Amino acid sequence: MCRVLAKSNDVRLSEHVRDFFRVLEGLKKVLGTYDFWGEIEELLRYTGFSHDLGKVQPAFQIKSLRNTEYQPSELSFEIPHSLASLFFVDVEALEKKLKVENSRDEKSDKRRLRLFLSAVAFHHFRENFTEYLWKDNPHLLRFCQKFVDDIEWRETLLQNLRKELKDFQKLQELLNVNLKLAEALINGLTLLDFIFLPYTMEGFPTRIGIPKEQERLFIHLSGFLQRCDHFASFCEEEGKEFPPEEEGLCREELWGKITDSLRKKSKSDTPWQEEYLEGLEDQNLILVAPTGYGKTEFAFLWSRGEKLFYTLPLRAAVNQMHKRAEEVWGGDRVALLHSDADLFFLEREQIKGAEEKGQSRIYHLSRQLALPVCVSTGDQFFPYALRPPGYERIYATFSYARLVIDEVQAYEPRAAAIIVKFTEDIVKMGGRYLLMTATLPEFVKKEIEERTGLGERHYINLYEREKERFQDLRKHLVECLPEIKAEQLVTKIIEEAERNGGQRVLVVLNTVQKAQEVYENLCKTLEKKQKGNLRQKTWLLHSRFTLEDRRKKEETLKEEFPNPKKDNDGAKILVATQVVEASLDIDADVLFTELAPMDSLVQRMGRVLRRIGPGCRKVGDGEYEASDGARYAVSGEKPNVYIFEFKEDKKVKAKPSPYLPELLEAARFALQEFLSGESIEAIDFSELTKRLTSSRKKSKQRIFRLPQGRKFLSEYDKYYLVSRLYQAIMEARSTYYEEFRKTLCILDAGYTSSQKREAQEIFRNIADVAAIPEGQGRFKSRFQSFGENVRQFLEKHCEKPTFTKFKQEILAKYLVSVPQRRDLSEEPAFQRLRDEISKQSPGFWESLDKRLKERLEDWLENVFVVPGSYDEDLGFRFSVQKGK
Numbered sequence: 001m002c003r004v005l006a007k008s009n010d011v012r013l014s015e016h017v018r019d020f021f022r023v024l025e026g027l028k029k030v031l032g033t034y035d036f037w038g039e040i041e042e043l044l045r046y047t048g049f050s051h052d053l054g055k056v057q058p059a060f061q062i063k064s065l066r067n068t069e070y071q072p073s074e075l076s077f078e079i080p081h082s083l084a085s086l087f088f089v090d091v092e093a094l095e096k097k098l099k100v101e102n103s104r105d106e107k108s109d110k111r112r113l114r115l116f117l118s119a120v121a122f123h124h125f126r127e128n129f130t131e132y133l134w135k136d137n138p139h140l141l142r143f144c145q146k147f148v149d150d151i152e153w154r155e156t157l158l159q160n161l162r163k164e165l166k167d168f169q170k171l172q173e174l175l176n177v178n179l180k181l182a183e184a185l186i187n188g189l190t191l192l193d194f195i196f197l198p199y200t201m202e203g204f205p206t207r208i209g210i211p212k213e214q215e216r217l218f219i220h221l222s223g224f225l226q227r228c229d230h231f232a233s234f235c236e237e238e239g240k241e242f243p244p245e246e247e248g249l250c251r252e253e254l255w256g257k258i259t260d261s262l263r264k265k266s267k268s269d270t271p272w273q274e275e276y277l278e279g280l281e282d283q284n285l286i287l288v289a290p291t292g293y294g295k296t297e298f299a300f301l302w303s304r305g306e307k308l309f310y311t312l313p314l315r316a317a318v319n320q321m322h323k324r325a326e327e328v329w330g331g332d333r334v335a336l337l338h339s340d341a342d343l344f345f346l347e348r349e350q351i352k353g354a355e356e357k358g359q360s361r362i363y364h365l366s367r368q369l370a371l372p373v374c375v376s377t378g379d380q381f382f383p384y385a386l387r388p389p390g391y392e393r394i395y396a397t398f399s400y401a402r403l404v405i406d407e408v409q410a411y412e413p414r415a416a417a418i419i420v421k422f423t424e425d426i427v428k429m430g431g432r433y434l435l436m437t438a439t440l441p442e443f444v445k446k447e448i449e450e451r452t453g454l455g456e457r458h459y460i461n462l463y464e465r466e467k468e469r470f471q472d473l474r475k476h477l478v479e480c481l482p483e484i485k486a487e488q489l490v491t492k493i494i495e496e497a498e499r500n501g502g503q504r505v506l507v508v509l510n511t512v513q514k515a516q517e518v519y520e521n522l523c524k525t526l527e528k529k530q531k532g533n534l535r536q537k538t539w540l541l542h543s544r545f546t547l548e549d550r551r552k553k554e555e556t557l558k559e560e561f562p563n564p565k566k567d568n569d570g571a572k573i574l575v576a577t578q579v580v581e582a583s584l585d586i587d588a589d590v591l592f593t594e595l596a597p598m599d600s601l602v603q604r605m606g607r608v609l610r611r612i613g614p615g616c617r618k619v620g621d622g623e624y625e626a627s628d629g630a631r632y633a634v635s636g637e638k639p640n641v642y643i644f645e646f647k648e649d650k651k652v653k654a655k656p657s658p659y660l661p662e663l664l665e666a667a668r669f670a671l672q673e674f675l676s677g678e679s680i681e682a683i684d685f686s687e688l689t690k691r692l693t694s695s696r697k698k699s700k701q702r703i704f705r706l707p708q709g710r711k712f713l714s715e716y717d718k719y720y721l722v723s724r725l726y727q728a729i730m731e732a733r734s735t736y737y738e739e740f741r742k743t744l745c746i747l748d749a750g751y752t753s754s755q756k757r758e759a760q761e762i763f764r765n766i767a768d769v770a771a772i773p774e775g776q777g778r779f780k781s782r783f784q785s786f787g788e789n790v791r792q793f794l795e796k797h798c799e800k801p802t803f804t805k806f807k808q809e810i811l812a813k814y815l816v817s818v819p820q821r822r823d824l825s826e827e828p829a830f831q832r833l834r835d836e837i838s839k840q841s842p843g844f845w846e847s848l849d850k851r852l853k854e855r856l857e858d859w860l861e862n863v864f865v866v867p868g869s870y871d872e873d874l875g876f877r878f879s880v881q882k883g884k
Helices: 013-031 035-050 058-064 081-088 091-098 106-121 127-132 138-149 151-164 169-174 179-186 201-207 212-238 251-266 272-277 295-303 315-329 341-356 359-367 382-386 391-398 413-429 442-452 467-472 486-501 512-528 532-536 547-560 598-605 661-676 686-695 715-731 735-748 756-764 782-796 803-814 829-840 850-859
Strands: 285-288 308-312 334-337 373-377 402-406 432-437 459-461 476-484 504-508 538-541 572-576 590-594 617-620 623-625 631-633 641-646 710-713 768-773 816-819 863-866 868-871 875-878
Touching: 013 035, 013 151, 013 212, 035 091, 035 106, 035 169, 035 212, 081 106, 081 138, 081 151, 081 179, 091 106, 091 169, 106 212, 138 151, 138 179, 212 359, 212 391, 212 413, 251 272, 251 295, 251 315, 272 295, 285 295, 295 315, 295 402, 295 432, 308 315, 315 334, 315 373, 334 341, 334 359, 341 359, 341 803, 382 391, 382 413, 382 756, 391 413, 402 413, 413 432, 413 442, 413 735, 413 756, 442 715, 442 735, 467 715, 476 486, 476 661, 486 504, 486 512, 486 532, 486 572, 486 590, 486 641, 512 532, 512 538, 512 572, 512 875, 532 538, 538 547, 547 803, 590 598, 598 661, 598 715, 661 686, 661 710, 661 715, 661 735, 686 715, 715 735, 768 782, 768 868, 782 803, 782 829, 782 850, 816 875, 829 850, 829 863
Parallel strands: 285 432, 285 459, 308 373, 308 402, 334 373, 402 432, 476 641, 504 572, 504 590, 538 572, 590 641, 768 863
Antiparallel strands: 476 710, 617 623, 623 631, 768 816, 868 875
């Protein structure tokens, strides 16, 4: 008997089908009570049996799976295996099985057949698939001609399948050669006359006319086909069986754990989370509340012990939330997904040894969506709203899960629109969501409400419900410093750091270049004034450090700026960019921030006097008491927040701001009106709308100026200003609002992305490249060191190198994210590396295995070499090119 393999690790097709059915049974135990499961269960059995029939092709068996004894051995006729599966399905037998009992709607039955065949055809979608879908593809036509003309060839393949799958007697009737399909394609029809293309804009015409209920059926069918297939393959690679849905906590156990902890912290019999959730546990919700007020506990309670996805915008915040979720659910039940999650688990296992064995298993189960709780960055899921290949697996899973979208205020308008669309889609699939934020633009709220049927009772705004409490919380005394010179700023920063026996000072700039300049000026001034101790306590943090250096800095800063600050630990200065707005849990005494959009300013202020959280109670003028009894005082003598703009040098061309001009104008207007008026609620925001509307047709000169003066800004004031500013921006039809609207309109029109990577880049609005600095001056040997380290890595791991190890040992030390620039050449890193290794060790590159070289090329596919220098203190800097 001729074996038919399914995998290169010697797993037979019959074994893979059996493993598929085992996974299917595991899902049924969890999902069997859901309405959609009854509709798709039998269909999934048929797809599970049929999806890999095309692997029977000789070329696939011999070339791809190295099944060298396979017969027939002719290798000239091959098409993608998932498309080839269609030629071994008995369509007439399948039609009978798919026909809905007592159905008289022949058109609907035909459409179900089309959905089934499409799910099989595209369960392993590749970019080149579209070449086979249109007329005159030579490979497809040659395969069809062989299939029709060579009776012995096709019958041998059919017998191979029947013998291999002989144990599945009830499904054997689905096996037969589909001659009609091959003949139709030879006679001028295309595959798209029998299936539809669920992805890419090319496939859009084939999707028109599919009813919504059948679209949901396809997503469930295709999504769970992919999940079962992938999970079965994962278990086969591990050599061990795992449940496809791990058991979590029941509602009662989860509720008891969290409410007991909340009662102890708040010293209240009914914490606000419990009070506001009453009667709303099973609803979609929006929660607007300040950071640090217990939104996370609210989200955990809302999950009710059901499958939970918790998303945040930044990796550092995700890692922190993962730890909090582990404390509730247990370490082996909480998944982690972001671009460096593999490194997180690998290093945890290496650091803690036997105590944390099995971390790589948790990582792989995370990727399989098998754990009851998953904490991730938003870019792991939201880009699927653009429906790239594989989106069905995500949508099918979210159809029975709960989604928490935290810190939505941190996303760009394009990303916010994609999140709105994703939320709309999962609600249509049957999922639930909780959107949590400190600030929510009114136009985002309105879109979500309209698209997901949200009522007023589903909108919980703690700022308004507990307005008096947040008006009393006044810890930030704000002063504006218009047109300050760089040297004046440095002097003032040092003065504040040395005041009161030493203070923690946070300085936030809008660009990496400006942060580097201020940091260098600070260091030179401190050295010149012989303030060595303060120089040693001055740090720089931005996005252009390597992963390894940035992690070291973040660990140091957590120790030097712990939250909450309890003792006076001397003068310290941190110069940073926007990376501190949400990623670091630090507590500073004073903030110097360059003007930014109002919501960014609020986030930056949140790093100052963090010890006085929103849960603190006012006990006197400027005095607050935390729930643990600790008391804190806020002085009204000196500001603790300075908002500045640099004095413009007309001789030097101004560097572009990373923010839209209208958002900066809105912030200037808000500060101007706030500092000059008596009541924040008396501000006339219609004036801002008028000025923004008229300024679109005029020059780019500033409309408003940063005012002088100082004033306490309460937590309610911050919320109110941001909310009203975004309302004015919407009414002015600003660039920010229009980008949000335009993105939604494009998605509503049916736009789809052809690749997951492309979808993620659109979501992130990425304009950066992954780069290895070439090295200049005293840093000229950096790329040479990279080449030497890669060679050593290849020698060390020649047997079984993995990308995770490569990231940990190489990329984490050398890779930086830099903005694209038209004036700079970007050389592919792989080509340069090949030359560098050949130069350093003649003959070494030639001695490497071909597959190892291909793997290395794949790992460095989107990595470039750029001219610039790097050191662990300043990070990456572009080189100054002559004539530029």
